Amino acid sequence: MKTRAAPAANLAYGFETRAIHAGAAPDPTTGARATPIYQTTAYVFDDVDHAASLFNLHDFGYIYARLTNPTVAVLEERIASLEGGRAAVAAASGHAAQFLTFFTLMGPGDEFLASRALYGGSLTQFGVSFAKLGWTCHFVDPADPENFARALTPKCKAIFIESLANPGGVVVDIERVARIAHAAGLPLIVDNTLATPYLCRPIEHGADIVVHSTTKFLSGHGNALGGVVVESGKFDWAQDGRFPSLTDPEPAYHGLKFFENFGDFAFTMKARAVGLRDFGPALAPMNAFLTITGVETLHVRMERHVANARRVAAFLAAHPKVAWVSYAGLPASPYFELAQKYLPKGAGAVFTFGVEGGYEAGIKVVESVRLFSHLANIGDTRSLILHPASTTHRQLTEAQRKAAGAGDDVIRLSIGLETADDLIRDLDQALGT
Known part of the structure; x- marks a missing residue:
């Protein structure tokens, strides 16, 4: 043959x-x-x-x-x-x-x-x-x-x-x-x-x-x-x-x-x-x-991951119950210029934000989402949410967690391929509970 x-x-x-x-x-x-x-x-x-x-x-x-x-x-x-x-x-x-x-x-x-x-x-x-x-x-x-x-x-x-x-x-x-x-x-x-x-x-x-x-x-x-x-x-x-x-x-x-x-x-x-x-x-x-x-669809997926992440990050940056957003794709980020050089197609789809109210407020958000999945992974087609201080970084001291960008108020998001409006609505209701 x-x-x-x-x-x-x-x-x-x-x-x-x-x-x-x-x-x-x-x-x-x-x-x-x-x-x-x-x-x-x-x-x-x-x-x-x-x-x-x-x-x-x-x-x-x-x-x-x-x-x-x-x-x-x-x-x-x-x-x-x-x-x-x-x-x-x-x-x-x-x-x-x-x-x-x-x-x-x-x-x-x-x-x-x-x-x-x-x-x-x-x-x-x-x-x-x-x-x-x-x-x-x-x-x-x-x-x-x-x-x-x-x-x-x-x-x-x-x-x-x-x-x-x-x-x-x-x-x-x-x-x-x-x-x-x-x-x-x-x-x-x-x-x-x-x-x-x-x-x-x-x-x-x-x-x-x-x-x-x-x-x-x-x-x-x-x-x-x-x-x-x-x-x-x-x-x-x-x-x-x-x-x-x-x-x-x-x-x-x-x-x-x-x-x-x-x-x-x-x-x-x-x-x-x-x-x-x-x-x-x-x-x-x-x-x-x-x-x-x-890998065969990596290029297609990453474009959507990035597009969704930009929209979600911009929404969170303007939310009254969000203290800060750490996403290099936002112009206000201290890493924005480096991202333009090293990540010209987008700053990825994983980022963190700080919720007003600290540790307890962070736990409440991850337990209130309906569309996001609360689990310890990133890079999925599905959008994922995690409170690192109580999971992936809990074995570290408080000082180590802060140095690693995983303080008590930090929530990590891995933005998936869903409709961006649905992701925003889910986060909005979780922050408002």
């Missing part, structure tokens, strides 16, 4: 075309147009020599589902294409993607810097759980990029920021932080979950590694957990001997040196061949399939 190949990789296809086609082609055996779900744990080798070449990383192919899977591979290539990266490795969740990233970079006693304006789970992962592995995170106020330069230590291995912070909507000056990182010989890691590559392109502004919780906007329907790490292919891992994990002989592969052998995709190869192999946070084929399906 004849099938058409995927579009040539060397052509400059548009974002929308790549969101639908990158990494995929009709199935060569059946002609199936949609990427199949390869629900298998293992793959047959041609012979002993073929198996040996795969296990030694001399040839590329499929060995075992903890390392590689054809459905997952399509998703990896597609997101790498959309981010403008060299290669990607998928994981079971966004947190798993972050773990693989830092495991590939760090050793016991190493340190890194991170914006303090992060998702609450990342603050805990970096500040508490990573400490148990001997990794130290120094949290930095990202409002002034020079704070990162002042916080650097000789043991630092990376700088981590969110392009659009969850939940406060803080926009970080990626280019300035990238310059600081590179001057110190460090990679800049950017979590691009809230913005997605449709709204923000961190690699074009100097990022070396991009991570996502694909669970959010990339999947888009609240039905598939996942994460991904994208490597730009531009960072020199050999400088100053600072990254022995990538430059020194790897005992598990007969002394193979990842950067020497794999060059501009050495980081993702190491994350896959060692991190995925030894810790096992593999993405399930079904979740990869659901995320691929979601």
Whole structure:
């Protein structure tokens, strides 16, 4: 049976075309147009020599589902294409993607810097759980990029920021932080979950590694957990001997040196061949399939997400029971100019506002909505609401919550694809009860 190949990789296809086609082609055996779900744990080798070449990383192919899977591979290539990266490795969740990233970079006693304006789970992962592995995170106020330069230590291995912070909507000056990182010989890691590559392109502004919780906007329907790490292919891992994990002989592969052998995709190869192999946070084929399906409509969905968010944010900004709105798409936002530069198509669809009356008033609002869903997720087709101080950020101190943009009066919204007037009406009645 004849099938058409995927579009040539060397052509400059548009974002929308790549969101639908990158990494995929009709199935060569059946002609199936949609990427199949390869629900298998293992793959047959041609012979002993073929198996040996795969296990030694001399040839590329499929060995075992903890390392590689054809459905997952399509998703990896597609997101790498959309981010403008060299290669990607998928994981079971966004947190798993972050773990693989830092495991590939760090050793016991190493340190890194991170914006303090992060998702609450990342603050805990970096500040508490990573400490148990001997990794130290120094949290930095990202409002002034020079704070990162002042916080650097000789043991630092990376700088981590969110392009659009969850939940406060803080926009970080990626280019300035990238310059600081590179001057110190460090990679800049950017979590691009809230913005997605449709709204923000961190690699074009100097990022070396991009991570996502694909669970959010990339999947888009609240039905598939996942994460991904994208490597730009531009960072020199050999400088100053600072990254022995990538430059020194790897005992598990007969002394193979990842950067020497794999060059501009050495980081993702190491994350896959060692991190995925030894810790096992593999993405399930079904979740990869659901995320691929979601990515195909990413550009269409993000346009509606942003349009709805602008209307809802403007409504809340004028509401008498709302003390403030933190949305970078509003001209009054201190991040408005940065958003125009880094998010020219819109400042995303997740933002916060403060309700008059503090903690108790915030709880009352989330318990009074009828159309919004009260749950701990973002990036769904459905509009979602949360009171971070009593949920996602409750494990933090009051000072940490405020620093992360999750104070007692804060309500987080993830604006979905419903009719904007219906969302506004629902919030209006909840604020008025």
